[in-house]
Amino acid sequence: MDRLATTFTGLNFVNPFILASAPPTESKRKILRAFEAGWGGVVTKTIGLHPVENVAGPKTIYQRASDIKPYVSRMKREDTVSHSSWNWELISDQPLDIWLPDLEEIKTTYPDRMVIASIMAGAGNDEEMENWRKLASACIDVGCDAIELNMSCPHMDRKDMGANIANDEEIIRSILKAVTSAVNVPIWVKLTPSTAKLVDAAGAAYEAGASSISLCNTFPSLPLMDPETMKFEVEVDGLVTSGGLGGLAILHQALQRVSDISKAFPDKAISGIGGIRGFREAFNFIVHGAGNLQVCTAAMEEKGSGGVGVDLIQELKHDLNDYLERKEYSSIEEIRGLARERIVEHSKVRRKSGNYNGGYSLAS
Numbered sequence: 001m002d003r004l005a006t007t008f009t010g011l012n013f014v015n016p017f018i019l020a021s022a023p024p025t026e027s028k029r030k031i032l033r034a035f036e037a038g039w040g041g042v043v044t045k046t047i048g049l050h051p052v053e054n055v056a057g058p059k060t061i062y063q064r065a066s067d068i069k070p071y072v073s074r075m076k077r078e079d080t081v082s083h084s085s086w087n088w089e090l091i092s093d094q095p096l097d098i099w100l101p102d103l104e105e106i107k108t109t110y111p112d113r114m115v116i117a118s119i120m121a122g123a124g125n126d127e128e129m130e131n132w133r134k135l136a137s138a139c140i141d142v143g144c145d146a147i148e149l150n151m152s153c154p155h156m157d158r159k160d161m162g163a164n165i166a167n168d169e170e171i172i173r174s175i176l177k178a179v180t181s182a183v184n185v186p187i188w189v190k191l192t193p194s195t196a197k198l199v200d201a202a203g204a205a206y207e208a209g210a211s212s213i214s215l216c217n218t219f220p221s222l223p224l225m226d227p228e229t230m231k232f233e234v235e236v237d238g239l240v241t242s243g244g245l246g247g248l249a250i251l252h253q254a255l256q257r258v259s260d261i262s263k264a265f266p267d268k269a270i271s272g273i274g275g276i277r278g279f280r281e282a283f284n285f286i287v288h289g290a291g292n293l294q295v296c297t298a299a300m301e302e303k304g305s306g307g308v309g310v311d312l313i314q315e316l317k318h319d320l321n322d323y324l325e326r327k328e329y330s331s332i333e334e335i336r337g338l339a340r341e342r343i344v345e346h347s348k349v350r351r352k353s354g355n356y357n358g359g360y361s362l363a364s
Contacts, residue, residue, distance in 0.1 A: 003324040003331055004040075004317060008292040009186035009211040009269050011114050011145055015040040016332055017282070017316050020273055020294035021118035021148060021190070023060065024308045026092060028102035032109060034308040038317060041114030043188075043214075043294065046091035046150045047099050047139070048120045049131050050158075053090075057236040060087040061223065062247075062301060073224060074233045082277075084249035085297040086223055086234070088155050088241060091120055096135065100142050107143035115143070116188065120150040122160040123171045132175055133182035146186040149175060149210075152217035154192065154244045163192035163220070169204035176208035186211035188271060193257045194220055199264045212269035213261055214294065216254040218244025247297035251275025255288055259343050262289025266340060277312075279319035286332050287339040 004015040018041035019025050019034055026045040034042055063072050064080035072083050092099070107115050117139035121131035136147050151172065153162030165171045172189070179187055189205040191198060193216035202213045220242050223233045232240045254274025261270055272290030276282050277298040285293055295316075299309030320332070329335060 001330060003321055003329065006291065006332055008271075009146065009188065011041075011186060013040040013114055013292070014112060015317055015320075016286075016291070016293050017313060018042055018114070018116070018271075018292065018294050019299060019308065020296040021046050021150065022296040022300070023089070024296060024299045027094070028106060030306060030308050031106050031115075033306055033310070034313075035106070035110040035113045037305075037308060037310040038313045039113070039308075041116060041145075043116040043118050043148050044092075044099070044103070045094075046118040046120045046153070047094075047096055047135060048091050049096060049135065050122075052093040054093065055088060055236050058234050059089040060085060060300070061234050062086075062297075063224075063233075063249075082248060082297075082301060084245055084247040085218075085300065086221060086243050086245055087218070088234075088243035090156070091150070091153065096138060100138055103139060103144055104142040107145075114145045116146040116148050117144040118148040118150050118190070120153070120161060121175075122158060123165050123168075123175065124160050128160065129174065129178040132178045136179045136183045140183045140185055144185075146188060146211070147179060147183065148188040148190055148214060149179065150190050151175070152190045152192040152214075154194065154218055154220040155242050163194065163217075166192040166201060167195050167197050169201060172201060172204045173208040176205060176210060180209040188212040188214050190214040190217055192217060193253065193274075198257060199260055202261050202265065206265060206268050212271050212292070214271040214273060215257045215261065216250060216274040218246040219250055219253065221245035246274065248275045248277055248281075251281055251284075255284055258285060258290055259288045259340070262337060262340055263343060266337065279316060279323065282316060282320065283323070283335075284339075286336050288343075289337045289340060291332070291336055 006016045021043040025042045061074045063083045065083040066080045119135040122128035151166040156162035189210040270290045271292040272285030273294040276295045282293050300307045
């Protein structure tokens with residue numbers, strides 16, 4: 001029995017673990033190495049049509065904490081453990097015409113692995129809608145299995161891209177209308193977690209044809225300033241701008257967002273992202289409703305793997321399979337969403353007095 005095999009949005013995955021759209025999937029070389037290592041799929045680094053040029057300095061840093069004066073810092077110290085990643089990296093700077101033959105070769109080399117093309121264009125006019133259609137069609141024509149729409153990048157220069165548009169239900173619907181008119185494959189929508197309207201945005205996406213919501217992208221954030229040097233831990237010419245916080249630090253917030261979507265739309269698919277470093281984190285995404293698991297920071301941090309988590313995927317597969325076998329589950333579908341009904345409103349949790357009925361009243 002192959003307990004790790006899973007069907008997600010109609011696609012057959014050899015295992016539910018995939019690399020998220022990020023540096024681990026920025027090139028043909030890395031993706032081929034990832035598949036050789038055993039990952040079930042990849043979401044490519046986001047492909048666009050507009051020129052991209054990153055900042056003149058480090059694009060990603062890793063922050064660590066210690067039990068001795070446990071401040072969080074990128075500073076290398078003894079006996080520290082990973083806390084988070086922070087990046088202000090933009091989407092792929094590799095043009096579409098270079099990506100296309102690479103994608104075709106990747107899919108031809110590993111036909112049993114799922115290749116999801118992450119794409120991004122702008123919004124608000126017919127030209128940008130055509131850009132979405134062009135990107136989607138081109139990627140599917142060379143063999144990609146699905147499309148992920150990037151509506152979540154927290155640091156785009158243009159106001160009609162990334163997280164800047166993810167709260168606008170009209171824009172979400174218009175982009176999905178354009179893409180679904182161009183291709184007939186599963187469409188995943190990656191929404192920003194940094195909104196009070198996430199459930200509404202997800203509902204609009206599902207209604208407009210999204211096969212899955214991908215959560216969570218990194219959270220908007222700033223790096224620390226060193227009190228001695230008065231410099232940010234990453235900056236260019238003394239300046240910094242908003243970047244994205246990822247890794248273990250966002251795990252609990254990511255689980256909350258996945259739970260919110262799962263409770264609102266229990267019959268819909270969710271691809272879980274945010275802080276997965278091992279089986280326990282993956283397990284929690286599954287029981288909150290995720291049927292697919294995306295990994296980034298832990299793969300990037302693994303030494304000697306070229307940033308694609310060669311040892312990590314072996315550990316994830318082994319530990320998940322061992323758990324399913326010990327508990328006599330045939331697949332993750334038997335545990336997916338098990339926590340859903342145990343997440344309740346605050347007033348539903350038993351109180352010491354036993355007669356609490358929710359809320360409070362002010363004395364008149």
